[in-house]
Amino acid sequence: MSTHRLERLNRWIKWSLLVVLLALAALAALYFYQGGWDRMRNSRTLARLLPSHFFSGPQVAIISGHRGFDSGAMCKDGLMEALVNEEIATRVVASLREEGVSAMLFNEYDPRLQGLHARALVSIHADSCIEQSGFKVASAEATVIPEEDQLLVSCLREKYSEATGLAFRSTAITKDMTQYHAFQRVADDTPGAIIETGYLGGDRDLLVNEPDKVARAIAAGVICFLDKQDELLKTPSPTGYSSGK
Numbered sequence: 001m002s003t004h005r006l007e008r009l010n011r012w013i014k015w016s017l018l019v020v021l022l023a024l025a026a027l028a029a030l031y032f033y034q035g036g037w038d039r040m041r042n043s044r045t046l047a048r049l050l051p052s053h054f055f056s057g058p059q060v061a062i063i064s065g066h067r068g069f070d071s072g073a074m075c076k077d078g079l080m081e082a083l084v085n086e087e088i089a090t091r092v093v094a095s096l097r098e099e100g101v102s103a104m105l106f107n108e109y110d111p112r113l114q115g116l117h118a119r120a121l122v123s124i125h126a127d128s129c130i131e132q133s134g135f136k137v138a139s140a141e142a143t144v145i146p147e148e149d150q151l152l153v154s155c156l157r158e159k160y161s162e163a164t165g166l167a168f169r170s171t172a173i174t175k176d177m178t179q180y181h182a183f184q185r186v187a188d189d190t191p192g193a194i195i196e197t198g199y200l201g202g203d204r205d206l207l208v209n210e211p212d213k214v215a216r217a218i219a220a221g222v223i224c225f226l227d228k229q230d231e232l233l234k235t236p237s238p239t240g241y242s243s244g245k
């Protein structure tokens, strides 16, 4: 081959490489432009593989009710709501992590809640030590994302009653729940719910002796919400909404 032909071949290879690189860069830019980055951040498969600090914050925030503040409801024999909540909340975080969701545990008045952006906030409490049975789930009365809040509540409600067999007590939902302080602390676009897992009196056996069952039920509710949100993001409809990060 002559030097001239070699030079031409060389130049051709260089140009081809450049064109291929530019095409790849354009594809990558398109991917990120179309929400690829959010999909990557929200990917449960990736979360299992990567260290949790890859994510700037938790996808899901779990508040262990009364932790770091007070005892919460108390039974005559000394059973404390705060400790019951903590047994459950730490297990919820662990089971979410097993499912590849980056979850983090928060105290009741955790300063990190201020302006927190997360895909979901769930606060875990239990009801007083009376001989009654049933659970409650509520979201903020004042919210800019009612559909997302409602979806989180309905997922928790459905999965929790399914797994624990407890009855949902909609009539017992109080202002303490709908005006819960943490709803006001986190960012406006963070969907939030508070769950009263049962009564320390009538549901004591379940709450104290089966914290794994209770925690898995709550984690299933959170996963149901995340999955449904992902579906809505994939298939935008007139009634759908964006996750609005």
Ligand SMILES: [Zn+2]
Residues within 6 Å of the ligand: 065, 066, 072, 073, 081, 125, 126
């Ligand atoms: Zn409480």
